[in-house]
Amino acid sequence: MTMDDESPVLSMAMPVAIAPVLEKVENSHPGFCYRFVNGLLNRANVNIDTNETFLRLEGTTNNTDFHIRTDDGDVKELGMRAASLKKILSRIPDEINERAVFLETIKEIASAIKKLLDSVNKISPYMPTPESKRQLDYRKKEFVRYSKRFSTTLKDYFREGPKLRGDVFLSANFLIRQTNLILQTVKDAFE
Numbered sequence: 001m002t003m004d005d006e007s008p009v010l011s012m013a014m015p016v017a018i019a020p021v022l023e024k025v026e027n028s029h030p031g032f033c034y035r036f037v038n039g040l041l042n043r044a045n046v047n048i049d050t051n052e053t054f055l056r057l058e059g060t061t062n063n064t065d066f067h068i069r070t071d072d073g074d075v076k077e078l079g080m081r082a083a084s085l086k087k088i089l090s091r092i093p094d095e096i097n098e099r100a101v102f103l104e105t106i107k108e109i110a111s112a113i114k115k116l117l118d119s120v121n122k123i124s125p126y127m128p129t130p131e132s133k134r135q136l137d138y139r140k141k142e143f144v145r146y147s148k149r150f151s152t153t154l155k156d157y158f159r160e161g162p163k164l165r166g167d168v169f170l171s172a173n174f175l176i177r178q179t180n181l182i183l184q185t186v187k188d189a190f191e
Helices: 008-028 032-043 050-060 073-090 099-126 130-160 162-190
Strands: none
Touching (some): 032 050, 050 073, 073 099, 099 130, 130 162
8 A cells, every 4th residue: 555645544644743833933924824825715615604614613622722821720710711701602503693692692701701800810929930921911802802802893783784793703712812812921920
């Protein structure tokens, strides 16, 4: 048996080989993977709302990239609250068309954002170095900024209607990204 393009071994090995490369590129150039996937889909003439798709996927993945291995209860709580927020945000595509359900989801999102910020505030004084504390404070400010942007996008959506669905999905994805950056900052500081 030779390893050609049809080889099952090659098809299983490719994701394992490519994933670390894509991760490095994404860390150096945030947004690269998103643009890469969009480029592939456009080239293949596949019409998919990638913002909606990525948002839906966030609720189905059990991503351990941001899992922080520690016995610290406050850090574990941050991880649980971040996962909860991301899970709630991932429900938006399914619930956006039902106004009453969507309004309840928005209330859950607001509560989850507040709880996440409370967790960040608990951890901040215990960051191991002054630099890691500054970095977490910066990430928190950015998270608040994107939370406000998400709120503004929701107001615009309710004012303008369904034509802004894509903006809501994009804004929710930005909020997930900011949540992940907070987790990555804490993980880098404690591991």
